[in-house]
Amino acid sequence: MSLYVGLDVGTQSVKLVAYDPDARQVAATSGHALELAAGDDGSREQRAEWWIEAIRSCFAQLDPALRERVVAIGVSGQQHGFVPLDRDGNVLAPAKLWCDTSTAAECDLIMDAVGGAARSIELAGNPILVGYTASKLPWTRIHRSQAYAQLASIMLPHDYVNFWLTGERWMECGDASGTGWLDVRNRHWSEEMLRATDPDRDLGALLPPLVEADATFPIAAHIADALGLPRNVRVSAGGGDNMMAAIGTGNVTQGVLSMSLGTSGTLFAYSDRAMVDDAGRWAAFCDSTGGWLPLICTMNCTVATEAVGKLCSFSTKEGDALLAGTRPGAEGLLMLPFLNGERTPNLPNGRGSLFGMTATNFTVANLYRAAMEGAVYSLKNGYDAFVDAGMRFEAIRLTGGGSHSAVWRQMVADVFGLPVDVPEQAEGAAFGAALQALWATTRAQGGNADLAALAAAHVRLEPRLSAHPHAEATAAYAAQYARFLSHLDAIRPLYA
Template identity: 35%
Template sequence: MFLGLDVGTSGVKAILVDAEGEIAAAATTPLSLETPAPGWAEQDPEAWWAASCAAIRDVLARRPSARVEAIGISGQMHSSVFLDQRGAVIRPALLWSDGRTTAECREIVTRAGGEAQLRDWVCNPALEGFTLPKVLWLRNHEPQGFARLAKVLLAKDFVRLRLTGSIATEPSDASGTLMFDPANLRWSREMLDAVGLPLSLMPDVGGSAEVLGRVTPGAGKLARLEPGTPVVGGGADNACGAAGVGAITPGEAVSSWGTSGTVLAATAQPRVDPGLRAHTFCHVAPGVWYVMGVVLSAGGAFAWYRNQCARELAEEARDDILVDEAAAIPPGAEGATFLPYLQGERTPHRDAGLRAAFVGLSLAHSRAHMTRAVLEGVCFALRDSLEILKALGLAPAHLLLTGGGAKNAFIRQLQADVFGLPVTTVNREEGGAYGVALLAAVGAGAFPDLQTAVQRTLARRPPTPPNLDIHRAYEEVYDRFRKRLVAART
C-alpha cells in the first residue's frame, strides 16, 4: 500500500492506495482556521502534525493488515512555518490566504528594482499570499521572533520534518515562495540578496518522487507507522491535484475547487504571464511547469455562505439542499450577483483589499437566488483565470475537474456552461492525496515514472458538454459580474 497525505486548510486527508491504484481506505481529520484580524489567516503548524497523525492512525485502523511501502505528502502552498535552531515553531503560520503583507510586497518590488526583475528572477509577482512577504512581515513586525528564525518551511515540509527529521522541500512547493527560480530549478540568490535574507533559511530541494526521509521511531509510534518507511518529496496541493486527475502533460488543464479555486494549464516550458496576473510554478512531473490563476475563496466562499445563511438545515444534508434549491433558479439568478472576494483576490485583480458583496438583491430574491449567485460568482471568478490562459495561447479544448466542484452534477454542468467548454472527471475523487500517493508509488519503484502511474491507474469519465444556449446567456451575466467589481472596492 502507498499512503497519500494531503495537509489542507480545512483538514488533513490520508488515503491508502494499492498497487493497482485502487483506494483501499480514506480518512480526514478537520482543522480550524484563526482570523485574528480582518484579512488575516493563521494555523498552528503543530495542529497540522497532530491532525496528520490522527488521519494516518484512522486510515490504518480501517485496513489493519495494510503494509505501507512509501508515503507522499501534499499540502497547502505558501503558508509560512518559522522554526528556530531547535526546530521549534516560533509563531502560528501565516497562510496562503493571509492578506496582511501589502507593505512587504511593495518593499520587495522596490528592493528588487521593479516587477521586471521579479519576472526574471522568480517568474511571479509579489503577492500577499506568497511566503517571502510573510518572512519580511516577521522581520518588520515581530523582530524578536525574526531574531530566532533559522528555517522557513511550508506546510507539507513541516509534517515531513516531524515525520522523518529531514528538512527538505521540492520544486512545486518551492515555486510558491517567491524565493525560488522555477525556470532554473534553484533558490534565487538574486531575490534573497535583494531583500537581505540568507540562503541558509531555505531547505534543500529534492525531487517530488525522490525519497527525502524515512519515518523515525518516535514518529512511527505516534502515527502507527513502521520506522524506516520512505517518504518522498511530494508536492504542492495544486500540482498534486492535477497529477491526481492525470493533468501532467502540456495541453492539459484543470479547474479545482478547494477552499480556494484554481485553473491551471500544464506547459513544456516555464511560461510567464507578461502582466503577472497568473502564476508560473514547477509541476510534480519532471520537465513540466504550469500556469495557474487563483481564486482565494471558492469552496471557502460557499462554506462561509452555507454556515451563515443555512444554519437551520441538517448539517449532513445542507450542501445538497442548497444546491438543489439553486438548480431551480434560472441562470443569472434573476439579477443577483455575488463577488466572492472574502479574503481579497489574486487573479486577475492582485488586490488583498477586495471584499465580497451581494449586488442586485431585491425583495423578490430568496435564499435559492443567493445560493445560485454564490455558485455562479465562483465560476465567473474561475473564468477570469481561464480567460488569461486563453490570452497566453493556452486555451484548453476541455477541462478536467477536481475538488468539490467535481462531485456534484449540477456544479459540473454550471462550470461547463460558464466556461463554454466540456468538463470531465476521472475515476478517482481524492485529488491531491491521490496524486501524491502515485508519487509515493513511483518513489517505491511500483511504477517507472509518474506518466506510467497515471496511465495505469486513471480513467476519464464521459465529458459533460456545455449547453450552448445557456453559455451564450451567461456571456451577458459574466459581463455584469465583471462590471460590478466596484462594489468589492467600497
C-alpha cells in the same frame, strides 16, 4: 499487497488516501477537520501541531492490518504558508497561510526593492502576490520580532510535515515556486529576491535544500512506531497541493486543464517549459514532476458558498437541491465574492460585493447561486488569460470539494463552454501524493517508471459525473459574465 499513502494537509482538513496500485483501488480513506484562526486584519493562521494531531488521527482511523502494508507516503500541503523553526526544530509561531492577506503591504515593499513587479518577474518569473511566503518574512520581523530573531529554518506546510515524518529538511521546486524566491526558469533561488526580502540576513541559509521530484527519504523510526507503520516506509518529495492535484487528475502531459474547487479555486495545466507571463496574469510555477505548472488561483471559491450557507442557516450539502428552481444568471443577482481579498484578479484589499438586487430576485436560492457563479466567473477571468496566451484545451478535469456537486459541474461546463470530467478519486491532491510516492519508490528501486504512463494507468474518469455544456445556459452565463467584468472594473479603484 503494498499500499501507498497520500496525505493532503489542506486549509479545512487533513485527508488520507491509502492506494493499492495492484488492485487499482483505494483501500481506505480518512480525514480530520482543522481549525482556522482568522483576524479582521486579513490574517489567516493555523498551528503546526494541529496538522500533526490530524495526521495522527487519520492514521489511527486505518485498520492496523492496512497500516502494516504501507510502503511509502507522499505529502501534499497547502502552498505559500510560513512555518518558522528555531535551530532545535521547534515551531516559533503560528503558521501564516496562503489566504492570509495581512502582508499585502510587504509584497509591494519587496518588489519595490528590486525595481517593481516587472523586475520581479524578470528575476524569478513571478511578482510577489498577496499570500506568497516571501511577504510573510518582513511582516514577522516587525510583528513577531522575537520569533524572527530565533528563526533558523523557513518551511512550507508540506516541508514541515515531511520534517516531522523524517527528521530531515528538504523542499521541492513545485512548492518552492510559491515562495516568490525561486527562479522558476532555472529552478534555483534568486539571490536578488532573497536580498529584497531582508538585506541584512542570509535567508538562503535558512531554506531547506532543493531536491528532485522523485526523491525519497526514510521515515523516522519513532514516528513509524507511533503511527503503527513499518520502519522501512519511505517518504517521497511530495509537493504543494496544486502540484499533487495535477498528478492526481492526470495533468502531467500537455493539453489537460485541471480545476480544483475548494476553499480556493485553481486552474492549472502542464508545460514542458517555463510559462512566464510578462504581465503576471498567472503564476508561473514549476510542478512536482520536473516540468512546469502555469496556474491561476482565486482565494474565494467554496469560501463564498459556505458563507452564504452559514448566513442563511443551511448546509452546503443541501445546495444542489436549493438551486433546483433557479436559472443561470440568478435573475440578475451578481456577486463579486472577494470575502478574503483576492489574488485573481489581484485585489488583496478587495471585499465582497452584491449587485442587482430587486424585490423579487433577492432570495436565498439566488444568493447562493450568485456566490457559486461569482466564484466560477473569477476562474473564467483567469482562464481568459490562458487563452489569450495561445493555450488551448478540449476539456476540464474537476477535483476538490466542489466536484461532488452536480450543479458546480454543470455550471463549470456551461460557463467555460467545455466538457467537464471528474476523476474517480475526487480528492485529487491526496491521490496525487500517493501516486507520486508510488512513482518515486519505483524509481528508487531501479525501475524506469514514467509518470505520464503511470498516471494514465491509475487516474480513471467517472463517466457518470461528466457534464457537457448546454448552448442556452452558456449564452445566459456569457451575458452575466460580461456584467461581472464591468462591475469588476468599476470596483477596482475602491480597493487599489
